[in-house]
Amino acid sequence: MNTALQVVLAHGVGSGRADLPLPVWLFTYAAGMAVAISFVAAGIFWSRPRLPLGPPDPPLTPPPARGWLRMVRGTGRVVGVALFALTVATALAGPANGNNLSLVLVFVVFWVGLPLLSAVVGDVWQVLSPWDTAALVARRLRGRGADPVVSAASGHWLAAAGLAAFVWLELCYHSPSSPRVLGWLTVGYACAMVAGAAWRGRGWLRTGDAFAAWFGLLAAIAPLHRDAAGRVRLRLPFVGLASTTIRSGTVALVVVALGSTAFDSFARSDFWLRVLGDREGWALTGVQTLGLAWVVGVVGIAYAGALRLNARMVGIDDPDELLGRFVHSLVPIALAYVIAHYFSLLVFESQQVPILMSDPLARGWDLFGTIDWNVNYLLVSTRTISLVQVGAIVAGHVAGVLLAHDRAVALFPPRQATRAQLPLVAVMVLYTVGGLLLLLGS
Numbered sequence: 001m002n003t004a005l006q007v008v009l010a011h012g013v014g015s016g017r018a019d020l021p022l023p024v025w026l027f028t029y030a031a032g033m034a035v036a037i038s039f040v041a042a043g044i045f046w047s048r049p050r051l052p053l054g055p056p057d058p059p060l061t062p063p064p065a066r067g068w069l070r071m072v073r074g075t076g077r078v079v080g081v082a083l084f085a086l087t088v089a090t091a092l093a094g095p096a097n098g099n100n101l102s103l104v105l106v107f108v109v110f111w112v113g114l115p116l117l118s119a120v121v122g123d124v125w126q127v128l129s130p131w132d133t134a135a136l137v138a139r140r141l142r143g144r145g146a147d148p149v150v151s152a153a154s155g156h157w158l159a160a161a162g163l164a165a166f167v168w169l170e171l172c173y174h175s176p177s178s179p180r181v182l183g184w185l186t187v188g189y190a191c192a193m194v195a196g197a198a199w200r201g202r203g204w205l206r207t208g209d210a211f212a213a214w215f216g217l218l219a220a221i222a223p224l225h226r227d228a229a230g231r232v233r234l235r236l237p238f239v240g241l242a243s244t245t246i247r248s249g250t251v252a253l254v255v256v257a258l259g260s261t262a263f264d265s266f267a268r269s270d271f272w273l274r275v276l277g278d279r280e281g282w283a284l285t286g287v288q289t290l291g292l293a294w295v296v297g298v299v300g301i302a303y304a305g306a307l308r309l310n311a312r313m314v315g316i317d318d319p320d321e322l323l324g325r326f327v328h329s330l331v332p333i334a335l336a337y338v339i340a341h342y343f344s345l346l347v348f349e350s351q352q353v354p355i356l357m358s359d360p361l362a363r364g365w366d367l368f369g370t371i372d373w374n375v376n377y378l379l380v381s382t383r384t385i386s387l388v389q390v391g392a393i394v395a396g397h398v399a400g401v402l403l404a405h406d407r408a409v410a411l412f413p414p415r416q417a418t419r420a421q422l423p424l425v426a427v428m429v430l431y432t433v434g435g436l437l438l439l440l441g442s
Helices: 003-010 024-045 066-093 101-121 130-141 157-171 179-200 202-208 210-219 239-243 250-266 270-276 281-314 320-349 352-357 382-411 414-420 422-441
Strands: 224-226 232-234
Touching (some): 024 382, 024 422, 066 101, 066 130, 066 179, 101 210, 101 320, 101 352, 130 202, 157 202, 157 210, 157 250, 157 281, 202 210, 210 250, 210 320, 239 320, 250 281, 250 422, 281 320, 281 414, 281 422, 320 382, 320 422, 382 414, 382 422, 414 422
Antiparallel strands (some): 224 232
16 A cells, blocks of 8 residues: 555654654643633733624625626535545545545545635635535525525534544544445435435535534634625634534534544554554454543543533533533634644645546556656655644644633623633643643654
8 A cells, every 4th residue: 555645544643743842841831831821811911802892804805796706606516526526436446445546535635624724714615515516406406596594403413423423434443444435435425415405405514514514613713704795804813713603512513523633642642552452353443432432522521521610610500501602712722633633644645636636546547647746755844743733732722712711701700700711721721731742742
């Protein structure tokens, strides 16, 4: 199997993760202190809610012409459908070993590249989603009118389950490098999404599709967004999360995303490798599944426990009410872990795309003259990778602290707001320190 693709399938983040200019313990200590100091500074200088009440976002473009919008959306939908078809075709008809284009498209371009793109330019999955395009075409063929509005009661529970199933395939299943398994599961998921849209309406995809729900939350981080008139506006990064609609199941969705990346690092620790021993096949899958469930559970229990202490400190009778109020502050942390874990994976393994596209079915073709290209593993240094990892985790946790503080001063009296955040901030510091120790020291 192609050596580079072995890295994809193992989801490693590159060698030299601890190649830092200072010792790992010192970086970890400094990162935890940075999160704590940001909390103290916010308590001193941030005494009233600012994010939802900020100044109007400056428009960058005039209202777009309807024809231009249709052209952009149409192009995006064609690209999305083409990439879906290419993924399924190469998975089912391409090489049966790990040297298959579908694995890179799904585990690198889609699972790593698209979340980062969403966090920069907005919700691109709304346009690229092939099942949304299929639902749109079916609705127009039936002659129906406007898209149904997503009900406020629509929850994210199904999306959370779908995301858990995907990360299980990625991290727990004993043969994630099987293109055939990936191909049939992709077809099955697409059929389920199209059937759901046919039953509940196309708008259901925004909450029922695991990737639409998760990428939509990440898109609220983006400094670019569109208003009702279609104008592109500029805002501060992360600000959009303050006004994000939180639904039933959103907490589970975010906890699964955050916990799965934590397990990805934990699964490479010496302790977990000793637990796995020489297990293989379904025995390996079973132990990995228990490990994933345990780490996700720890992340969720830590968050829920912090909010329960928070509720007790401010005298709220129903602590579960706060779980949804503060979950938006975990989204930057989840994004930070995506960057920290998969930055080098994206930089290096995305270079496989033009190589494999020249001969997607392994028939000896050279369609684009790129078959002899090589992956440049010197594109970024190991020290750069480590610094990006540390910087992403610190920035994500600081953003989470500020979002949580802004929500606290909006909900609680000034004297209670800072004190009530202490349990959640403590958990965030633990997330920071624990995440860096796993990532840099495993």
